[in-house]
Amino acid sequence: MSLPYHRDPLLEVSNLSVLYRGAGGQFCAAISHASFDIGAGEIVGVFGASGSGKTTLGLSILRLLPDSAQITAAALRFQGRDLLTLRHEQMRRVRGNEISIMYQEPMLALNPVMRVGEQIAEVFRAHHQVSNRECRERAAEFLQRVHLHKRADAFNAYPHELSGGERHRVVIAQALVCGPSLVIADEPTAGLDAALQNEILDLISELRRDLRVSFLLISHDHAVLDRMCDRTLEMSAGLLTDAAVVLGRNGRSSRPLPRMNAETSGSEQPLVRVSALSKSYQTRGLRFRRGPATGVLRNVDLSIPQDSTVALIGQSGSGKSTLARCLAMWEKPDAGEIELAGQDLLRLTPTELRQFRPRVQLVLQDSAASINPNLNAEQIVEEPLLIQNRGDKHTRRERARQLLEEIGFEPAMFERKPLEFSGGQRQRLAIARAMVLEPQLIIFDESTSGLDSETQQQVLALLAELKKTRRLSYLLISHDLHLVRDIADSILMMQDGSVVEGSREMLAGSTFRARSASAATGSGIALVESQ
Amino acid sequence: MNTARYIERRIASGLLLLLAVSLLSFSLSALAPGSFLDEMKLNPQISPETFTALRAQYGLDQPIALRYAHWLRAALHGDLGFSFAYNAPVSSLIWNRCSNTLLLTGTATFLVWLLAVPLGILSAAKGGWLDRICSFGSSLLLSVPEIVIALALLAFVVRSGRLPIGGMASLNAEDFSLTQRIRDTVLHLVVPAAALVLAALPIVLRHTRTAMAEVLQAPFIKAATGHGIFRARLLLRHALPAAASPLISLFGFSIAGLLSASLLIEVITGWPGLGPLFLESIFARDFQVVIAVVMVSSALLVVGNLMSDLLLYAVDPRIRLE
Numbered sequence: 001m002s003l004p005y006h007r008d009p010l011l012e013v014s015n016l017s018v019l020y021r022g023a024g025g026q027f028c029a030a031i032s033h034a035s036f037d038i039g040a041g042e043i044v045g046v047f048g049a050s051g052s053g054k055t056t057l058g059l060s061i062l063r064l065l066p067d068s069a070q071i072t073a074a075a076l077r078f079q080g081r082d083l084l085t086l087r088h089e090q091m092r093r094v095r096g097n098e099i100s101i102m103y104q105e106p107m108l109a110l111n112p113v114m115r116v117g118e119q120i121a122e123v124f125r126a127h128h129q130v131s132n133r134e135c136r137e138r139a140a141e142f143l144q145r146v147h148l149h150k151r152a153d154a155f156n157a158y159p160h161e162l163s164g165g166e167r168h169r170v171v172i173a174q175a176l177v178c179g180p181s182l183v184i185a186d187e188p189t190a191g192l193d194a195a196l197q198n199e200i201l202d203l204i205s206e207l208r209r210d211l212r213v214s215f216l217l218i219s220h221d222h223a224v225l226d227r228m229c230d231r232t233l234e235m236s237a238g239l240l241t242d243a244a245v246v247l248g249r250n251g252r253s254s255r256p257l258p259r260m261n262a263e264t265s266g267s268e269q270p271l272v273r274v275s276a277l278s279k280s281y282q283t284r285g286l287r288f289r290r291g292p293a294t295g296v297l298r299n300v301d302l303s304i305p306q307d308s309t310v311a312l313i314g315q316s317g318s319g320k321s322t323l324a325r326c327l328a329m330w331e332k333p334d335a336g337e338i339e340l341a342g343q344d345l346l347r348l349t350p351t352e353l354r355q356f357r358p359r360v361q362l363v364l365q366d367s368a369a370s371i372n373p374n375l376n377a378e379q380i381v382e383e384p385l386l387i388q389n390r391g392d393k394h395t396r397r398e399r400a401r402q403l404l405e406e407i408g409f410e411p412a413m414f415e416r417k418p419l420e421f422s423g424g425q426r427q428r429l430a431i432a433r434a435m436v437l438e439p440q441l442i443i444f445d446e447s448t449s450g451l452d453s454e455t456q457q458q459v460l461a462l463l464a465e466l467k468k469t470r471r472l473s474y475l476l477i478s479h480d481l482h483l484v485r486d487i488a489d490s491i492l493m494m495q496d497g498s499v500v501e502g503s504r505e506m507l508a509g510s511t512f513r514a515r516s517a518s519a520a521t522g523s524g525i526a527l528v529e530s531q
Numbered sequence: 532m533n534t535a536r537y538i539e540r541r542i543a544s545g546l547l548l549l550l551a552v553s554l555l556s557f558s559l560s561a562l563a564p565g566s567f568l569d570e571m572k573l574n575p576q577i578s579p580e581t582f583t584a585l586r587a588q589y590g591l592d593q594p595i596a597l598r599y600a601h602w603l604r605a606a607l608h609g610d611l612g613f614s615f616a617y618n619a620p621v622s623s624l625i626w627n628r629c630s631n632t633l634l635l636t637g638t639a640t641f642l643v644w645l646l647a648v649p650l651g652i653l654s655a656a657k658g659g660w661l662d663r664i665c666s667f668g669s670s671l672l673l674s675v676p677e678i679v680i681a682l683a684l685l686a687f688v689v690r691s692g693r694l695p696i697g698g699m700a701s702l703n704a705e706d707f708s709l710t711q712r713i714r715d716t717v718l719h720l721v722v723p724a725a726a727l728v729l730a731a732l733p734i735v736l737r738h739t740r741t742a743m744a745e746v747l748q749a750p751f752i753k754a755a756t757g758h759g760i761f762r763a764r765l766l767l768r769h770a771l772p773a774a775a776s777p778l779i780s781l782f783g784f785s786i787a788g789l790l791s792a793s794l795l796i797e798v799i800t801g802w803p804g805l806g807p808l809f810l811e812s813i814f815a816r817d818f819q820v821v822i823a824v825v826m827v828s829s830a831l832l833v834v835g836n837l838m839s840d841l842l843l844y845a846v847d848p849r850i851r852l853e
Contacts, residue, residue, distance in 0.1 A: 064757050096758035103757070108750040113772045113847055122768070123758040158848040174758060 009037035010182055010214050011061070011099075015074035018053075018060050030056045030069070036233055038182065043208065043215040045225035048235030049452045050424025054218045055104065057235065058184040061216070062095055079181070097127040100175040102185040104423060106167035107366055110159040116170045117143060117155030124177045142173040146203060164365070165196040165316045172200070176207060182214045187423075189224055190449060193316050193479030201228055220424075220452030269342065270303040271441060271473050272327065277301075277336030279322055296322045297333065298497040304441065307467065309474045311484035314494030320477045321365075323494070324445045327475070328362040329353060341440070358388055361434035365446040367426040371418045371433075377404060378414045381432045388437060403432045406465075408458060424455045431459060435466060443475045448483065460487060534844070541840065545833035552829040553822070557602060560818040561595045567615040567816045589613070602822075611826070612819035616812060621823045624808070629790070629827060631699060632797065632804035636789045638720060639727035644782070647732050651739025655747060656766055665740070669733030681726040681799045688722055695719050697801035723800040727793055731785070738781050742774035749773070775846050783839025787832040790824075 014035040019027040030053045038044045048054045059065050061076065063083065076083045078099060086094065095101075100123075103109035111119055120139035128135070140155055146169035148154040159167055168188070175183050188204065189197040201224065207213060219225050225232045279297040296319045304310045314320050325331045327338060329345055338345045340359065348356060364370045371380055381400040385391060391399065404414055407428045418426055427447060434442050448456045460483075466472060478484050484491055493500045568585055571577050586592050590601065602612060611621040654665040672680070688694045695701060699719045704712060746752060747770055755769050785792075790805055797806030805824055812820035844850055 059757075062757060064753065092759045092761070094759070095756070096760075101754075101757040103750065103754045105750070109754040111751045111755070111769055111773060112849060113775075114769070122755070122760060122764075126758065126760045126764070160849060 009077075010040045010042075010079060011038040011216075012075055012077040013037065013061070013073065015072075016057075016060065016076060017072050018056055018065065019070045019072075021068045021070065027070070031060065038214050038216060040181065041208065041212045041214055042231070043217055043229045045217045045219065045229035045232035046235055047219065047222065047225055047232055049454055050220065051422035052235045052237060054220075054235050055186055055422070058101065058186050058216060058218050061184060062099055062101060063091055064095075064101070093127065096123050096175075096180070097178045098180050099182045099184065100178065100180040102171050102175045102183060102188055104186045104190065105366060105369075106164070106171045107159065108369060109171060110167060112159055115156050115158060116162065116167075117157075120170065120173045120177050123174050127178050138177060139173070142177045143170075145176070145207070146170070146173045147199075148173070163317045165192055165200075168192060168196075168200060169203075172203065176211070176213070179211060180213065182216065184216045184218070186218045187220070188217065189219070189221070190423075193314075194481060195315055197224070197479075204228065222453070269306075271306045271308075271341060272302075272304040272475075273337075273339040274300060274302045274327070275337045277323075277326060277333050277338065279319075279326055279331065279333045296497055297326065300336070300497070300499050302492055302499050304473050304475060305489075307471055307473060308489045309467075309476060309487055311476045311478060311488035311491045312494055312499075313478060313481060313484055313491065315479070318494045319497040320494050321445055323499075324362055324443045324475070324477055327441075327443060328360050329356070330362065358384070358437040359439050360441045360443065361437060361439040362443045362445060363430050363434045363447040365449065367423070367430040367447075370430060371426060373418050376415045376417055377409065377421075377429055380418070380429055381436050384433060384437050390437075399436060403436055404429075407432045407462060424452060428455070428459060431462075440471065441473045441475065443477065445477045446479070449478065449480060456483070537844075538837075538841070541837050545837060548833060549826065549829055553603065553606070553826055554599065556822050556825045557599050558595060560821060561598070563816070563818075565816055566591060566818070569816070589615075606826075611823040614812070614817050614820050616815040616817040616820070621819050624820065625805070625823050625827060628803065628805045628808045631802065632790055632793055632806065634716075635720065635723055635797070635802055635804060636727065636793045639724045639731065639793070640785050640789065642724065642728050643731045643735055643785075646728070647735035648739050648778070651736045652743050652766055652771065654736070655740045655743035656762075662740075665736060669736050672729055672733040677726070677730045677795055678799065680729050681723075681796050684722055684726050684729075685800065694721055696722060699803055719802075723793070723796050723802045726796045726800065730796075731792070735778075735781060735785075738777055739774075742777050743770060746770045746774040772846060776843060779839050779842045779846065782842070783835045786835030786838055789831055789835075790828045 016031060016034045017029060018031040019029055021027055034057060036044065046054050046057060056065065056069075060069070060071050061078075061083065063071065065071065071084065073084060078094065083091070083094065110116065114122075117136065117139050120142055121135040124130075124138045125132075125135045136155075140149075143149055143154055148166060148169050151157070151166070154162075154166070159170070162170065172188070175185070185204070189200050192200060204215065205228070208215065215228075217225060217228055277297055277300040278295065280295040300319075300323060302310075312320055312323070322331070326333045329338075333346070336346075340356070343356075345353075345356065372383075375383065378397065378400050381403055382396050385396045385399065390396070401411075401414065405411075409425075409428075413421075413425075418429065421429065431444075431447060448459055463474065464487075467474075476484065476488060568582065568589070568591065571582060571585070583592075590598055593601075605612065609622060611625065613619075614621050614624055617624055650665055654662045685696065688696060695715075695718055699716055700712070701707075701715050701719075704715055707715060743766075751773075752765065752770055755765055760769065793802070793804060794806035794809065796802070797804040798810060801807075805827075808820065809824045811817075812824070
């Protein structure tokens with residue numbers, strides 16, 4: 001999808017290097033001598049594994065790196081102006097107005113105590129001297145542009161009241177509300193299901209056509225970059241190379257994913273049996289009145305056999321995460337039964353529940369939010385053992401180190417704090433933390449969706465390895481249909497709070513396709529029988 | 532949760548708490564040895580008959596439960612009993628002293644928040660020498676006992692001789708016009724208020740600084756910086772509301788402590804507030820006054836907690852989920 005664009009570059013970067021001052025005073029290079037340019041209306045992709053310096057590249061253009069980072073460049077020119085020599089106020093006027101940025105994790109990038117409409121209006125207000133009303137009207141207009149107007153209360157909603165996909169749209173609206181010429185999009189579709197990913201990518205294409213916006217698209221997903229970008233650069237250990245040749249039309253690696261286990265024992269009693277599970281949330285109505293209760297889970301029945309990998313797919317908002325939280329007993333369902341190895345979890349006393357907790361672990365989508373930023377890697381993995389009072393100090397540490405090595409961490413990284421890891425590394429850390437208590441069931445709630453395909457495979461190989469030596473079941477919640485098909489023993493589909501079962505045999509002859517339906521009927525994932 | 536019902540429930544539990552406090556303070560003071568009248572026994576001019584008659588008049592010969600019931604019924608009608616020592620109804624006595632104390636602590640609390648919040652924000656946002664001065668100054672003030680601060684201030688003012696000390700009005704205040712009277716009161720207010728401000732400022736300052744410093748590290752603040760939001764607006768509109776929760780809790784406590792925080796300072800600087808009255812009535816075993824002061828303090832505690840919870844509810848939408 002290449003469009004004609006002016007070849008005189010909008011952004012010109014030559015010999016950009018970023019050095020981080022370490023604790024001992026020595027410097028370590030995050031980016032070395034990167035050179036590239038972006039033309040008006042062009043979409044340039046940056047591909048790279050987690051930790052390769054992609055995000056740093058995006059932030060360095062807007063000079064948003066922390067003080068410990070040193071940026072040097074032969075040129076960092078935007079529309080002829082040297083960004084490195086701009087004064088603070090001049091730089092502020094560029095940020096969000098001429099070059100804007102979409103941050104990686106919308107849940108963290110949005111202010112938790114400000115209404116989202118207001119957050120969009122704030123960006124416009126920062127760059128235009130217009131009335132409050134005009135700012136809000138502009139924000140409402142952009143909520144419409146990102147198709148959030150279907151929710152009547154979207155403007156006044158707080159981030160935690162929106163779904164993951166809706167939050168992504170808010171972040172896009174924030175980035176575009178001032179009509180910038182360049183948008184730096186850091187993983188704009190990470191964590192979205194296939195249908196939503198399509199919609200968001202369509203939206204970006206549409207806005208690029210309408211507003212002639214250029215994009216610097218940072219992603220670990222070949223498919224996204226292939227589809228969107230005019231050119232793709234590859235980032236690896238701080239070095240930027242032209243990746244147009246390297247990438248095939250289908251960027252997905254052809255290496256087969258490890259199968260979890262072929263021999264499913266059908267006769268045994270299932271590990272988990274859920275029947276007629278329901279959960280609804282009270283919505284907030286006008287003023288102090290209660291709104292109607294929305295049923296998120298409606299009579300869910302499912303079972304997870306011993307030593308198996310069960311996948312659960314469904315579009316965002318279908319209740320997948322709520323089901324995961326109920327299974328891990330993070331939330332109490334309204335009705336129904338959850339049995340783990342024959343024991344009804346809903347009848348446990350608080351003490352029994354405490355003993356039960358290590359047996360089911362939940363790994364969340366948003367690792368940065370679920371990890372204590374003040375602990376280092378070793379302490380994070382060790383903490384569950386400490387809470388459950390297992391082993392002495394020495395064995396706990398040994399166990400933590402062993403696991404950290406298994407997930408591919410170097411001993412030098414053990415002392416680092418979560419914020420010093422990349423998104424992918426943090427996710428692996430969260431997985432290690434869930435593994436350390438040796439649970440019987442681990443629920444992965446979109447846990448691998450933020451990882452690049454190489455890391456994804458490493459993690460899956462680790463999961464397979466762990467399954468060999470112990471009795472362990474996985475419930476994989478994902479929207480990555482390929483991933484699910486390749487590794488799961490059975491697949492469940494979730495739709496509007498109910499679970500539809502699909503057997504492996506049935507799936508063997510069919511392919512999944514993400515289909516984005518018309519806006520009026522809403523989008524959905526459909527299971528399409530291929531002829 | 533339903534907000535109206537939440538408030539109702541909180542008020543009901545507050546009233547229950549007040550009832551429990553009254554029962555406890557009433558029975559504890561009844562259990563304490565001696566009463567105000569015991570001093571009269573030593574006076575040879577008062578005959579045993581008069582003494583017995585007085586005991587009957589004040590109902591001291593009745594069992595505790597009955598006395599409590601009488602007291603409670605009267606208290607519900609606003610009558611908090613009768614002070615033997617001052618020979619006056621407790622309600623009017625307390626009301627007068629309460630308003631003096633509230634004038635002092637209200638002014639001090641207002642000044643503390645007015646100074647501490649901006650200083651804390653700047654200290655967290657700018658760092659550098661301002662932060663170092665604030666951190667050193669607050670450590671110093673925190674480590675010096677309140678009483679030393681008040682005495683040092685008194686010594687300083689006495690030497691300079693610019694400000695009146697003791698009481699809240701000059702001896703000839705009766706002759707003053709209204710504006711002169713206000714000026715006179717304000718001048719008298721300076722020393723006790725300054726002592727209170729110096730004692731409470733570092734606590735609020737530190738809390739503000741810590742809360743702001745934490746929020747300023749949050750990704751959404753980095754994102755807002757990336758959107759080109761003005762620095763000042765970033766601090767006040769984006770960071771401060773997100774950092775407000777611990778400060779609101781602290782504010783609730785400062786409301787709750789409005790009456791008790793100044794007790795020591797009032798005694799030292801001679802401010803005619805609730806503090807000196809409380810102390811004197813304890814020594815004089817004037818228990819009706821003691822109970823009344825305790826009740827008013829508890830009521831403020833309930834109100835302060837309720838206020839901070841409602842403010843939290845208004846400021847942080849995440850709390851409303853429950």
